[in-house]
Structure formats: structure tokens, C-alpha cells
Amino acid sequence: MDQESSATFLNAALLEENAKLRLEVAHLKELCRELEEKVGKNSQNSSKPPSSDGYQKPNKNSDSQKDSSSSENSESSQEKPNPKSLRQSSGNKAGGKKGHQGACLKRVDIPDHIKYHTVKQCHCCQASLLEVKPEKIIERQVFEPGKPGECEVTAHMGEVKICPCGCRNEADFPEGVTAAVQYGTATQAMAVLLNQQHFVPFLRVSEFFNTVYNMSVSAGSVVNFVARTHENLESTEQVIRDALLDTPVAGADETGMRAEGSLHWLHIMRDEQWTLYYLSEKRGCEAMDAMGILLTFTGVLVHDHWKPYFTYAAVHVLCNAHHLRELQGVVDRDDNHLALRMMKLLRLSWHYCKGFKRIGMMLMPSAVRERIEDIYDRILKRALTKEAAYMEKKRQELGRKKVKNTKAYNLFKRLSEFKAETLRYLSDFSIPFDNNGSERDARMAKLKQKISGCFRSDDGGSMFTRIRSYLSSAKKQGMNIFQSLLKAVQNYSNKPLLGAGAE
DSSP states (O other), rough: OOHHHHHHHHHHHHHHHHHHHHHHHHHHHHHHHHHHHHOOOOTTSSSSOOOGGGGSSOOOOOGGGGGGGGGHHHHHHHHOOOOOOOOOOOOOOSOOOOOOOOOOOOOOOSOOOEEEOOOOTTTTTBBTTTTTTOOOEEEEEEEEEEEOOOOEEEEEEEEEEOTSOOOEEEOOOTTTOSSSSEEEEHHHHHHHHHIIIIIHHHHHHHHHHHHHHOOOHHHHHHHHHHHHHHTTOOOOOOOHHHHHHHOOHHHHEEEEEEETTEEEEEEHHHHHHEEEEEEEESSHHHHHHHSTTTTOOOEEEEEOOOOGEEEESSEEEEEEHHHHHHHHHHHHHHHHHHHHHHHHHHHHHHHHHHHHHTOOOOSSOHHHHHHHHHHHHHHHHHHHHHHHHHHHHHHHHOOOOOOOHHHHHHHHHHHHHHHHHHHGGGGTTTOOOSSSHHHHHHHHHHHHHHOOOOOSSSHHHHHHHHHHHHHHHHHHOOOOHHHHHHHEEEEHTTTOOOTTOOO
């Protein structure tokens, strides 16, 4: 009896220990699964931006997409922390120091071109001054890029004549020619093009002119060119804002940018013809209200399901590119065939839309649309039932009253609750399938930050957003970027350069 009772006690102890170990293993498995979901995310299977992938992108050539979410690849795909500089602050203010040797643009003795500006009549009495000799000549030289290795200097010679009535008359110089020695509009437009369109830093723009054209254009001069162009585009920015306010379909997105050493947010509103950027310290409704569009916008707004967008009275459409990436993440993590079926359905439905649109139709036939919606509902119903059963099983294994919803369950529930916003492109072919246009417009800002770094001040961010809004809109409308910038540099009266009132 003693052996029997001891054996029974031992078995009970082993069973109790086994139950505890099973519970602990279930906890560890759940924790491991959550960690794998975190490290396995990248721009290919989630809403994370490509810039978060780091320098080593996920392996696209692997046989199995699951390999890209393995621990080795996921660790390398995480964004590296910024290196800490060993330099210490000197305590001095930025810029030139007292007593330093300055430099300026100097007049040349023999210009390449000479243009004379005469005085034909008196500004006061309107008498002819053709026979009156000029009292003196005012010379103003303009420097422009020439052939590689040299610049071209044009000397504008303006007459000064004294009328017999005593009135002093000076010849009119071309608009913008105001200084004794100055850079021309082509030089200014080229500098702004390099800095704002191709994101070349100020100092390197200066080096470019010195190397290619032997012109001493300082980094400070480039800053001044950009600032003047920014001022000349004030009315044009308002035209872009008004055009987007009246557009029937617009896309919205936001991305982080660093300014003044802290994280700011670049908000984007765009359509096929216009782009508006707005930089703010805030990310939510406060910044979008200050942008001046969404408060009164009543058209179709395509976005990525960020909740603040739903506070505005627009017709909402969700980006299906985001849905496809999140569904791909479910396939990678769980090998979920229903997520794969949903991906195939969304792609096939968009293929049908493009086909019907190609033959001149504006709406999908109701029978086809209803069939797609029916399959959509059935896939989501099965997927939600499967995920609910899985969560109930995990709850029982963990011995809890409730367990956290799985990523897949939350995604399927969102697709079910926002069915109209997800499938709105089926009923109106003017509505896009995704918000990739907004992401393309955001990509230029991320490229700028990677090449030139952050904005040292809010003024730099404001200049960038206004000039980039103009350049992006001009490019969408088929205009030449350099010629557009040349107009902006010459826009001394701040007239609108885009839209119906543009000259």
C-alpha cells in the first residue's frame, strides 16, 4: 500500500508539474509569436514605410516569403540608430565671425556682352532727348553660366540725361537688374533647381558652380536665391490650395521629417494635377486644420485608415495597397489561405475595373460588383470565425478570461466594418484602388532628408514645402521644371504661376 500511495502521489506531482510547464510553454509561445510579428514587419508586408527598412532591404529573391521574416533578415531590416557625433559644441554662433575676410562678386573689366539702354524723352515734360548727350553712363553687370569652365557677363549700360527743363532722366534697366554686380535669373533658377529639386546641399551647389562654370556663388547666395523664390510663390501656393479644395478626388498622407533637431510631420494633399506640402510640429487634426483644406473639403478623400482623417466630412476611401501589405503579413506569419484569397480577390477586382474602364465604361456591371461583394463577405466571415476559434483555444490554454485579439482578426474585422470604404472603387472608376500617388509624393521628401539631412530651422522647412508644392504641381501638368523655376525667380510681382490666372 505504501508503494502504491507513493506512486500515486508521484504521478499527481508529475501531472501538476506537467500542467504548469504546459501553461508556461503556452505563455512563452504567445510571447514569441508577438515578438516575431514585431521583428517580421517590413515595408513589403505592413504599413511601415520603405525608409524604415534600413540600408539592407528584405530579400525579394528568396524561394519562400517567410524567409524574409526570419530572425536574421528581420534584425538587419530594422532601422539603425543614428551614430553619435564625437564633436563638441564650441559655443560660437553659426556664420562668419567678426574680423573674418569677406568676399563678394566683383566687376569684370571686359564683359562678354554689352546692352545699351537709352533715354528717348523726358519723364517730366515729354520733350525728345535724342539729341542730348548723356551726362554719365550707369553700368550694371549680370553673371550667368556660359560654356563649361567659364561664365558669361552681360553689361547693361544705362544713360543718364538732363533735360533742358532741369529734370534728371535715367534709362530703365530690365526688370530684376538692380545692383552694380549681380547673378542673373538663370543662375538663380539653376541653383534653386539643384537644391530643391535634386536636393543638393547648399555648399555643394556652390562647389558645382565653381567647378563647372568658374563662378564664385557662395552657399549664402544660394540660400538667398531659395528665399526669394519662396517669396515669389506665395500667391501660387494659394492657387494650389484652392484647386485641391475643389478637386473631386484627393489623396492624403503624412510622413515624419526632422526640423530644428526634433520630429516634425510633413502633411501631403494631392491629386493628379496638384500637390501641396505642409510641415508642422503636430501630426493630428491641429496640423491638418492649419493646412487649410480638409475642414471644408467635401470630395473623395483617399487615405490609409489613420483615425484623424475620419473626423472630416469627406467621402472616405481606404488605400488597398496598405490592405494588401497587411494581408501579406498575415500570410507570412500564419500561412492563412483566407488572407491569400482576399489578396487575390482585391487584385482581380481592380483588374476588372481597369478592363471595364479601358472599353469606355464608367461603372462596373451590377452583377459583377454584387458577385465580388458576396465573395468578399464570405471570405471575411470564414476568416473571422477561424480567428475567433483560435483565440478561444489560446484563452483556454493560457487559463485567462480574455486574450488579446490577433493581428489577423483585427485586420479582417476592419475590412468587414469598412467594406464600403474599401470597395468604393468598384462603383466609381474615378476613385483609385490605392493611395500610392500620395506615397510617391512623400517619397521625394524622404529622399531630400536622406541626401541633405534635416531642416536647421522652420524657415527652411517652409521654403522647401512651398517650392516643392509648385515644382510637383508643374511637373504633373507637363511643364518644364527649369523653365518653371525661371518664371518663379522672375515673378517679382508675385503673380500666380499656375491655374487659370497664370500668365
